[in-house]
Amino acid sequence: MLEGRHFRRDWSSGYDVGRKAAAQNLADIAAMGAVPTSLVVGLGIPADLPVGWLDALTDGFRDECAVVGASVVGGDIARGDLVVLGVTALGDLGGRPPVTRSGARPGQVVAVAGRLGHAAAGLALLEAGRDVPRDAGALFEAVEAHRRPCPPYACGPAAARLGATAMLDVSDGLLQDLGHLARAGGVRIEVDPGAFTVGEPVAAAAKELGADPVDWVLTGGEDHALAAVFPAGVALGDAWQVVGAVVAGEGVAVRGRDVERGGWDHFQ
Template identity: 70%
Template sequence: MEHTWRCDIRVTDLGEFGIIARIVGRLPQSPAVLLGPGDDAAVLIAPDGRVVVTTDLLLEGRHFRRDWSSAQDIGRKAAAQNLSDVVAMGADPTALFVGLGLPGDLPAAWLDGLTDGFREECALVGASVAGGDVVRSELVVLGVTALGDLGGRAPVTRSGARPGQVLAVAGRLGHAAAGLALYQAGNDDPAFAALAGAHRRPLPPYACGPAAAALGATAMLDVSDGLLQDLGHVARASGVLIDLDPAALEVPETLAAAGAALGVDPLRWMLTGGEDHALAAVFPAEVTLPSEWRPIGRVLEGEGVQVTGYEGLPAGWDHFRE
């Protein structure tokens, strides 16, 4: 996919403060922000007295490609993966802070699209971009920090799973991995457009995080690096064995079709693919789960993660694994 911008203004023509002014002009502030961009630091309301904080770094060529994703897609994806981490703690997102590294020849209109993507994703959860920084760099670099408020709830960590409890997921699994595989294979079949879109722009089930905390979830995380790998974090932190039932992972029709087209078992995408930003949580067995949560396994005595019939699969994404 190629994106052509008709405006000839580049970010280098704007200068640092012109870039900042252009970004800020497109970003409304939520009620949680008492003092937004324009000072040495922002000031936010923290009603709970505790602040949930997470941060992520995205590099052009490793986390996104400008020939595959629009600026708006990239902004939404960068915001989504941080906002998802906040809700995975059972918190409500309040604000993002964004550090930008930008090539000087980048079209100013591309910057507008990126800013709009951040704004639109934040609007889904009532948060806002409350500040950041900008520097010149050879590639587009995004450093994002997200803040959240627990609303009086205890944070839902990875260490609370106990034997006898139920594992469930909310959101999509395997779609982003399938979309990436289609891009890498050069397969642009319109029938798979939704999967390609899932790679460019995730759809985290934001409301399910705080709702799971209210339901009594004892452990929860954002599925960003693959279900098996991320559940391994829960198993280690909790000192338990997680028994995952592959039969409970219903393969959507479009995922099955893409698997057939590429010669891939689609369940592998669902087990090891990252960047869908689904939520995985552990609940007491007596909790009645709403329809957004799908039971997919159980917690047992032992250690690690087991999936009958899929032993030996690579766990998921690791930045330093070849």
């Protein structure tokens, strides 16, 4: 996680960066069906970094780890020109095999848990130079979602227990990440764009900026929602929303059109 590329110190506090760095890595563990247990943090910092920023970073790591009962167990520190974080996460599978990316089979369903498009909407507000104060309601929630993801950690091990055949956390954008599942499983995934609930922060930001909210839902990264494939007929419960189906073939399609051939205008 590199300053300037993955975060800006004028847009995110040290606390935000700590929570986000922890969340991204803890979500990777949950997405394999495991309970995260510990983080190892390698940290590069400039000599003139305020100590308060570093204290806040540490607090952010601690608080995000506390959400899942994990902790930072080690690491290293070095002086650099920018803030750089390298985080490794470890977890406990509870004796189950890991849920990997490759198990999707035709006839199964694709479901998501957690927020989609929130972080992208928030980032778009910041990039547009919008002043979004704490009392800005849904718009502030979007910006906060960019600063601190809120992964549905417990849904990872729960999905494994429900028989998920493939899973990952959405970090690059749903259509792109489903492409990873399609490629790894040797299958085609068909997505129904009408199946998604658009969150209020996403809708509010879209109205503010004149954007398409579903575009953020389908292509926005960094919310670290979970996307999983389940056998048809499994009762998934309220946390999961079925948004697509696995069929024979390859690639990802929206309304029958291949995403990589322009099936979704804003897919990059």
